[in-house]
Amino acid sequence: MSKLHVQTRVNGEACEFLCDPRQSLLDSLRDELGLTGTKEGCTTGDCGACSVLLDGRLVCSCLVLAPEAEGREITTVEGVAQGEALHPVQKKILEHAALQCGVCTPGIVVAAKALIDRHPNPTEEQARYWLAGNLCRCTGYDKILRAVLDAAAEMRGEV
Numbered sequence: 001m002s003k004l005h006v007q008t009r010v011n012g013e014a015c016e017f018l019c020d021p022r023q024s025l026l027d028s029l030r031d032e033l034g035l036t037g038t039k040e041g042c043t044t045g046d047c048g049a050c051s052v053l054l055d056g057r058l059v060c061s062c063l064v065l066a067p068e069a070e071g072r073e074i075t076t077v078e079g080v081a082q083g084e085a086l087h088p089v090q091k092k093i094l095e096h097a098a099l100q101c102g103v104c105t106p107g108i109v110v111a112a113k114a115l116i117d118r119h120p121n122p123t124e125e126q127a128r129y130w131l132a133g134n135l136c137r138c139t140g141y142d143k144i145l146r147a148v149l150d151a152a153a154e155m156r157g158e159v
């Protein structure tokens with residue numbers, strides 16, 4: 001099968017890659033672009049491990065075809081930190097020890113960043129709703145939730 005040429009922007013930088021027409025964005029990010037921060041869990045849209053932002057919208061990259069990235073803007077977990085400086089969500093996840101195996105963590109970081117970008121002062125209910133698509137088999141959700149709400153408070157300058 002002939003490959004498709006895709007031109008897109010990932011984490012603020014123009015990039016291009018070749019892909020099978022039926023390849024998922026998840027596989028292209030990992031296999032063609034070497035961005036292995038985005039994790040593969042279920043590949044059926046159920047776990048959220050593969051979450052990325054596509055034109056600012058939170059999506060499961062396992063459910064997006066790679067050719068759909070043409071001309072779009074993608075943010076992966078690699079684009080969340082500012083250089084060496086971790087995003088507050090990343091810092092708070094570490095501070096709260098809100099991870100164990102870490103497979104769910106990149107997806108949670110991306111989803112939490114999207115939540116706080118849209119709702120700088122999220123209620124617990126909003127945060128639970130926003131993260132409902134991200135499954136964690138290790139930690140339970142309380143520490144994750146505390147970390148995300150704490151990160152939002154820090155970003156508002158309250159702590």
Ligand code: FES
Binds near residue numbers: 041042043047049051
């Ligand atoms: S790997 Fe995409 S939702 Fe699970």
Ligand code: FES
Binds near residue numbers: 101102103104105139
């Ligand atoms: S830390 Fe292991 S799945 Fe969440």
